[in-house]
Amino acid sequence: MKICFEGFEHSITVRRGRPFVLEVHNRALFARVCDSLVSCSGEDGFEAYTVWDDEKELRPKSAFLVVSDALNLPWECRELGGNLYQILQDRQMEDEELRGTFEISFRELNKLMFQLVNQLDGEYRFKIEWDLQRYLKAFGFAADYGRDDPFIDKLILFLDYCADMHVKKTLLFVNLKTFLTKNDVQKLYERVFFHELKMLLVENAEDGNRYEIEDKLVIDQHFLEE
Structure with a gap:
């Protein structure tokens, strides 16, 4: 799946089993990007974009399973529960x-x-x-949320649940790395790879760590892309 922002030099290609990180250091641009992605506004967003599957354009709402608040994972959303x-x-x-x-x-x-x-x-x-x-x-049968488990364990359970429910959408997280150590990120990525899930992380904080299982686009304070 490819995401093309009108104002970006580079497009974003999300592949199965390989998380993509969009790291935006400029806070104003970060806010606009998050607002546009989370609301699935597409070409009507503050930062207009289109979503593509090969040559087919997709509706953003059909492309993303949005997790804007990682501390409140959407266990009961339509695609899962x-x-x-x-x-x-x-x-x-x-x-x-x-x-x-x-x-x-x-x-x-x-x-x-x-x-x-x-x-x-x-x-x-x-x-x-x-x-x-x-x-x-x-009898209220539902996923076990692991409420008393560490955050990374709950996150892994959520990914397992997404795999069990055959989620085809891209999992879109906002500032997920804020809650994770480097080791946690490694565990997360390994699970995404294992289940062949699609994941897009939109982050504001700079992460100088390098991960084998990660694609990344960095946009710095001056809107330069690398």
Whole structure:
């Protein structure tokens, strides 16, 4: 995927498994770039840009999964929490043996239920057939956020979750490196590489470290690109 800003000399090419860092030192330009990317404004943004997949132009909203606040990861967004139940349902349907085990377990649960019903005088039945998605929803099945884990561990869990949910969008983070040590960044990059995710980091602080798994465009205080 390629991002082309009208005012930039160089374009940004985001590849699977290889994070791209856009490091903008000028605070005013950084604010404009972040506003345009986070709002998915495209050509209508303060810093106008277009997004391309080869020769096909993409809508920014379809290209990015935006994480503007890294301390509040979007676990429940449509691309993630909204897909969990359907993906598990599909996996169950694909595995004949597992599907049969679910059905046997449900019949056993029905037997226990009707042992209770037989103690009553009326007639009772289930109005809805058993369904894995309804079961998961009823019992609040969701990703384990690792709330008490260190930040880098929660971040790794989030990337694992994105991979499980088959996220095809580019993960767009703002100032993520602020919360990470050099070793943390290395762990993050290795996970992105392992899952072949697409990631764009927009950063304001200068990072003089070099990473094997990273592409980078630096724009300094005087708008010079390197």
